[in-house]
Every structure is written in C-alpha cells, then in structure tokens.
Amino acid sequence: MNEITVENIKNELLNFEKHILEMENENYLMQEYKESINDLKEKLLRAKKELTNQVYFLAVIGSIKTGKSTLINLLCSSNEEVSTTQTGRETTKRPVIISAGNKEVVKIFRSKNKQEINDVRHKIIDYIKGIDDKIDTFYIEEVEFETTNVQKYLTSNQDELVDGSDIVLIQILISPTENILFNNNVMFIDTPGLDGVISSVGGVRDENESKENQGDWLLKRVHLAILLQSTVSPLNNEIKDYLEQIHKRIEATPTYMLLHNKFALKNWLIENEIEDNSIKARNKTKEILEPILKYSLKTNEVDLAKAVDGLKKDKKLKDSYTYDLLFEDSKFITFQKEVEKYITDNKNDDIHNKVRKSIIGDLTEIKFEENFLKDCTNKFDKYRSEYNEIKEMFSWSNQEEIIIKHLDSEKDINQYIDDGFNLTENLISIELRDNGTVKFICETLRTKFRDILSEEVTKTLTHYLMTRNCNNEGKILSNQIDFYKIKFKKNTLIKNYIYNELLELIGKYRGLINKEIDTDWYKIGKNNNIDDLIIKANNFRKNFKDNLILKLKNIFIDIQDDLCQEESEKLKEYVGEETDLYKTKQFFEELNKVLNNLKEVVK
Structure with a gap:
C-alpha cells in the first residue's frame, strides 16, 4: 500500500x-x-x-502435535524453552505471545469480565502492542520466567489450575538476542491446536462461545500465520473447514505460509527408519488451501526434529551424521532466513493492509447507514408521522363514513369499542306495534330515548372516539394524545372538550323530548294516535342524529385546526434543533459521509 x-x-x-x-x-x-x-x-x-505501530505478529497455527511449540522455540533463538513441548497430549492450551524485554518474566492476563471477553481480548492485545495503556478490563499477574511456570499456565486445564478460567493469554518476555525478527519488533504467538479437544487456537474452550469463533479474535490481529502440518499429521478436513469458515467471517485474515514438518522421520538415529511421504502431503495441502486463501501459497519444508537434535547435541547419531550437518540438513536456517526476508520486505505493507482489511470488516459488520442513520431517521420521521396520524383521526372527511356506520349499528367484530348508539334499529318493533298495549309502547319509547340521551352514552361515545386505533400498530388515539401532551386550546383535555360538547347537545335534546313527543299513553290510546307517535319519534331521532353528526364534524374541525396550529410548537419538543434526536440525526448524517469517504480510501 x-x-x-x-x-x-x-x-x-x-x-x-x-x-x-x-x-x-x-x-x-x-x-x-x-x-x-x-x-x-x-x-x-x-x-x-x-x-x-510497528509491532508485527507472527503466529504458528496447525493441528495438535505438529510441532508448533518446537518451531516457536527455534524461531525465538532462546536458550530456554519459551513454549512447552510434550509427547502424547495437548501441550499448549492458551495462546502465548513471546517478545523481547529488558526483564525475563511471564505475564498472565486475566479478564475482569467474562461477559465482555472478546472486547477484553483486543484490549489486552492493544496493551501488549503498546497502543493503549488502559488496564481497566483485565488484571496482569507476573511470575518468574522458568519452565515450571510456563508449563503451569500454558498446559494446565481450567479445572487443574486455581483461578484459571479467567486467563485470556500469556506473554513471555525474554532477553533480547541477535535474533533479526525480535530486533524488527516481531512478536511470536504460539497457539493451541486448531483441532484440540480442550482448546482451540483462541484458548481453552468457553462453553458459551462456539468453537468456530474461538480463534477469530486472535487471527484478526495476526499479520503472518505459519500454518504447520507434519508428515504424520497433515491438514485434515476439520482444519480445512475451520479456515474456510473463518475467511467467510472475518475480513482481516493474515497472510499464510505453509510449512511442512518432517520431524517424525528420525532416520538419522540408529533405532529409526521411516518412509518419507512429505512431498505428497505438502502438495495435497497446497491444493486444498489455495482456493480458500485465493492466492498462491508459499510452501516450505523443515525437519524440526533434526533441527532440535542438531542444536541440543544430546542424541546418539549414525556415523554418517554430525550435529552441525544434522542442523543444516533440517532446512530450518533456510526457512528462518526466508521468514526474515519476507517480514523485512513486507512488514509495513502487511501492517497497513491488515489495518485496511480490518476497517473494511468493521464498516461492513456495523452497516452504519442501515443500522444507525436509517434507524435514527426513522425515529425522527416517526414523530411527525405519529402527529399526522393524530391529525388524521380528527379529519372528518376521512373519518365520517366509519363513524356514521358505527353510529348506525350496534357493537360488532368490526367495532371493537362500543359507541353507545344503534340509530337505525326500529324504535318500536312490528310485533310490539301490532300486539303491545299503548301503555307499554309509550314506556318503551321513553326508555329508548332516555338511553340514547343519557350522560352514560355521552361517556361511551367519547370513549369510543378517544380509543380508536391510530395505525396498523394498534396505537390508541388517547395514548398518543397523552404522549404528545396535547390539549385543546392549550388548556383543555381533548376528551373533556369532546365530552362537554356532546353533553351539551344531548342535554338539549333531552330537554326537547317531552315538548316534541307526547308519550301520555292515556291520551294517545284515547285518540288512537299510536302511528303518529311512532312517526314523530322516528323524526325526532333522525333530527338528533343529523345534529349529532354535525356536532361531531364541528368538534373534529376545531380539534384538527388546533392540532395544525400547535404542530410546530409540539414537535419542537421531540424533533426540534435543540433535541438530542435532531442532533444525533445531524451527527449521523455527517458521520455517514466520513465513513463513506473512509470506505472509498481503504478499498
């Protein structure tokens, strides 16, 4: 770059x-x-x-028992084992970072909050790299750098180690050497086996964290990963699937080198003679991985067992071998020089490309415009929309038809709240007209008008008008009015205004009923005026209905006019320039431009 x-x-x-x-x-x-x-x-x-930041992470990953820790020890050029090696069991159970330091020490990083473990992991890495000195989310414990301590914290299971479940990773600082990589600010990372039973590349398995995600956090920060396999433990389908999935999940994957370890072929020792099938295994792995990694994989071969035996000089060799020849024949020096050259030539580009890819991954994951700007804009628009819905509920042209329909019929499944009226039913049924006594007919009319023109039905109609649904979300009109603290003419509750206006009309007609309709059954029966009585009653009710509808129309017009006049003032409280929502929306709009510019630059 x-x-x-x-x-x-x-x-x-x-x-x-x-x-x-x-x-x-x-x-x-x-x-x-x-x-x-x-x-x-x-x-x-x-x-x-x-x-x-010039710190460069080189990690060794691979199956269990492929020689990862052995390779780390050789790369570090340390006289002491910086990562433990054992036969027949999972050795490294926690990631260990080896770096140069003025004081040889083992640092154990423990999380303070297992619920936020992924965030803690990255903050520990930031601390180790020197880009953040905050330690508020983790503890650091220091112990002397010696083999027993290395084994204690790297190889023990959580149930074998007192207070070990909160350990995230280990850092080992060793004295600076002539090691070119150390002097180039390279830190080595030894990792648990990708196919380990107890651990994965990210450390001891957490029951609350999926196996697939255990190593994502670490590989997101690694620049160069040496993928190690051996003659007896070549790449298997589980590791192939793991790498394939991790490349789908994270953007900032490391650069890979494939290293094949022939450490099982100890044919230089008197007691061993094993066939070498390493070329076939190496080529097969290269064929499997290149479609996943989408680039030609650099491959190397070493014999770590030869390298270790050649350095330690503590084994009995065949006459045709010397320790120096054995170390040279291991091809470790060739591989080491190639790694050194690669990092020297590509360090800055790898660091910058890692940053570039991590930014792409972070911006892709967060989906800022969709998840934040759009969400905030929807919140902003929702206030205006909801206020408009309240205005629409008092738009007589839009509500007239449904309200008249409900006034004309009794409560049914389409009228979930009763308005108290049924203004199309027969006041006197045909059967009662033909068979009822004059007295009973007159009493029935009085009862029906008393019900229609009662204070109780005024409350019912007011309740019906205030509890209509504002929208498909089922929001009730009265709740929305309360939320926006809306009052008629700034000082009267809308429900009180509606109730008082209706009560005035209904009270007026209650006072007119005796004047307009004579229900004296004795007089009506004597003059045989029952048909005239029913006609007058129906006309009176029709006149009441017409005036009720006119009254409702005027109420709606008054309220809607008042809502329109108060709209700007009311919404200022929720979406005005001084509100957090308005400022957040403006901030998101500006930030979205910045992030889009950043996307263009990094891509």
Missing part, C-alpha cells in the same frame, strides 16, 4: 475522531446508540494507532 493511500486513511480516521470528539463534548448522543458508536470508535481509533 503506497504512502499516499496510508496518509489518506490517516486523514479520514482523524476526521472520524474529530467528529466523535465534538459529539462527546456536547454529549447529545441518544442512549440507545452509545454502546455501538463507542464500539465503532474503539475499533477505528485502534486502526488509526495500528497504522503507525
């Missing part, structure tokens, strides 16, 4: 940081977004620091 691109990425990250700091200074970001925006901030500011 050229210097201009790197500078452009730095500038866009600085622009991002500037917007975040301005927002934090004014402290208006809505609570529901704070955690996610803080997470994005941590990731992108980490990327900014990574661009100028």
Whole structure:
C-alpha cells in the first residue's frame, strides 16, 4: 500500500475522531446508540494507532502435535524453552505471545469480565502492542520466567489450575538476542491446536462461545500465520473447514505460509527408519488451501526434529551424521532466513493492509447507514408521522363514513369499542306495534330515548372516539394524545372538550323530548294516535342524529385546526434543533459521509 493511500486513511480516521470528539463534548448522543458508536470508535481509533505501530505478529497455527511449540522455540533463538513441548497430549492450551524485554518474566492476563471477553481480548492485545495503556478490563499477574511456570499456565486445564478460567493469554518476555525478527519488533504467538479437544487456537474452550469463533479474535490481529502440518499429521478436513469458515467471517485474515514438518522421520538415529511421504502431503495441502486463501501459497519444508537434535547435541547419531550437518540438513536456517526476508520486505505493507482489511470488516459488520442513520431517521420521521396520524383521526372527511356506520349499528367484530348508539334499529318493533298495549309502547319509547340521551352514552361515545386505533400498530388515539401532551386550546383535555360538547347537545335534546313527543299513553290510546307517535319519534331521532353528526364534524374541525396550529410548537419538543434526536440525526448524517469517504480510501 503506497504512502499516499496510508496518509489518506490517516486523514479520514482523524476526521472520524474529530467528529466523535465534538459529539462527546456536547454529549447529545441518544442512549440507545452509545454502546455501538463507542464500539465503532474503539475499533477505528485502534486502526488509526495500528497504522503507525510497528509491532508485527507472527503466529504458528496447525493441528495438535505438529510441532508448533518446537518451531516457536527455534524461531525465538532462546536458550530456554519459551513454549512447552510434550509427547502424547495437548501441550499448549492458551495462546502465548513471546517478545523481547529488558526483564525475563511471564505475564498472565486475566479478564475482569467474562461477559465482555472478546472486547477484553483486543484490549489486552492493544496493551501488549503498546497502543493503549488502559488496564481497566483485565488484571496482569507476573511470575518468574522458568519452565515450571510456563508449563503451569500454558498446559494446565481450567479445572487443574486455581483461578484459571479467567486467563485470556500469556506473554513471555525474554532477553533480547541477535535474533533479526525480535530486533524488527516481531512478536511470536504460539497457539493451541486448531483441532484440540480442550482448546482451540483462541484458548481453552468457553462453553458459551462456539468453537468456530474461538480463534477469530486472535487471527484478526495476526499479520503472518505459519500454518504447520507434519508428515504424520497433515491438514485434515476439520482444519480445512475451520479456515474456510473463518475467511467467510472475518475480513482481516493474515497472510499464510505453509510449512511442512518432517520431524517424525528420525532416520538419522540408529533405532529409526521411516518412509518419507512429505512431498505428497505438502502438495495435497497446497491444493486444498489455495482456493480458500485465493492466492498462491508459499510452501516450505523443515525437519524440526533434526533441527532440535542438531542444536541440543544430546542424541546418539549414525556415523554418517554430525550435529552441525544434522542442523543444516533440517532446512530450518533456510526457512528462518526466508521468514526474515519476507517480514523485512513486507512488514509495513502487511501492517497497513491488515489495518485496511480490518476497517473494511468493521464498516461492513456495523452497516452504519442501515443500522444507525436509517434507524435514527426513522425515529425522527416517526414523530411527525405519529402527529399526522393524530391529525388524521380528527379529519372528518376521512373519518365520517366509519363513524356514521358505527353510529348506525350496534357493537360488532368490526367495532371493537362500543359507541353507545344503534340509530337505525326500529324504535318500536312490528310485533310490539301490532300486539303491545299503548301503555307499554309509550314506556318503551321513553326508555329508548332516555338511553340514547343519557350522560352514560355521552361517556361511551367519547370513549369510543378517544380509543380508536391510530395505525396498523394498534396505537390508541388517547395514548398518543397523552404522549404528545396535547390539549385543546392549550388548556383543555381533548376528551373533556369532546365530552362537554356532546353533553351539551344531548342535554338539549333531552330537554326537547317531552315538548316534541307526547308519550301520555292515556291520551294517545284515547285518540288512537299510536302511528303518529311512532312517526314523530322516528323524526325526532333522525333530527338528533343529523345534529349529532354535525356536532361531531364541528368538534373534529376545531380539534384538527388546533392540532395544525400547535404542530410546530409540539414537535419542537421531540424533533426540534435543540433535541438530542435532531442532533444525533445531524451527527449521523455527517458521520455517514466520513465513513463513506473512509470506505472509498481503504478499498
């Protein structure tokens, strides 16, 4: 990646940081977004620091018992074992980072919060790399660098180690040597076996974390991964599937080198003579991995057992071998020089490309425009939309038909709240007209009008009008009015205004009924005026219905006019320029531009 691109990425990250700091200074970001925006901030500011950080992570990964720890010990050029090796069991159960230090010590990093373990892992890596000195999410325990301590913390299971379940990783600092890689700020990472029963590449398995995700956090931070296999433990389908899945899940995967270890072929020892099938295994692995990695895989071959025996000089050799010849024949020096050359030539590009890919991954994962800007805009628009829905509920042209329909019929499945009226039913049934006494007919009419023109039915009609559904979400009109603290003419509850207006009309007709309709049964029976009585009653009810509808129309017009006049003032409280929602929306719109510019630069 050229210097201009790197500078452009730095500038866009600085622009991002500037917007975040301005927002934090004014402290208006809505609570529901704070955690996610803080997470994005941590990731992108980490990327900014990574661009100028020269620490380079070289990890060795592979199946259990392929010689990963043996290779780490050789690469570190240490006189002491920095990573333990044992036969017949999973040796390394926690990731271990080996780096140069002025003081030889083993540091054990323990999480304070297992619920946020992934965040803690990255903060520990940041601390080790020197890009963040905060230790608020983890503890650091130091013990003397000696073999027993290395074995205790690297090889023990959680149930074998007191208070071991919170251990995230181990760091071993050893005295600086002439090692070119150490002097080039390279840190080595030894990892548990990818196919381990107890552990995976990310450490001892957590019952709450899927096996597939155990190693993602570590490989996201590694620049160069040496994928080690051996003659007796070549790449298997489980590891192939693991690598395939991890390349689907994370963007910032490391560069890989394939190293084949022939350490099982100890034919230089008197007692061993084993056939060498390493070329076939190496070629097969290369064929499997290249479609996953999408680039030609650099492959090497060493014999780690030869290298170790040649260095230690403690085994009895055949006459045709010497320790120096054995070490030279292991091809370890050739491989070591190739790794050194690769890192010398590609270190800066690997670091910058790692940052670039991690930014792409983070921005792709967070989906800022969709998950934040769109969500915030929807919240903003929702207030206006809901207020408009309230206005629509008092639009007589839109509500007239359904309200008249409900006034004309009794409560049914389509009218879930009773309005108290059934203004189309027969006041006097045909059967009662033909067979009832005059007295009973008159009493029935009085009862029906008393019910229609009662204070109770005024309450029922008011309740019906206030509890209509505003929208398909089932939001009740009265609840929405209460939420927005809406009052008629700023001082009267809308339900009280409706009730009082209806009560006035109904009271007026209650006073007119005796004047308009004579229900004296004796007089009516004497004059045989029952048909005239029923006609008058029906006309009176029709006149009441017409005036009730006119009254409702005027109520609706008055309320809607008042809602329109108060709209700007009311919404100012929720979406005005001084609200957190308005400021958050403006912030997201600006931040989205910054992130889109960043996307263009990193791609």
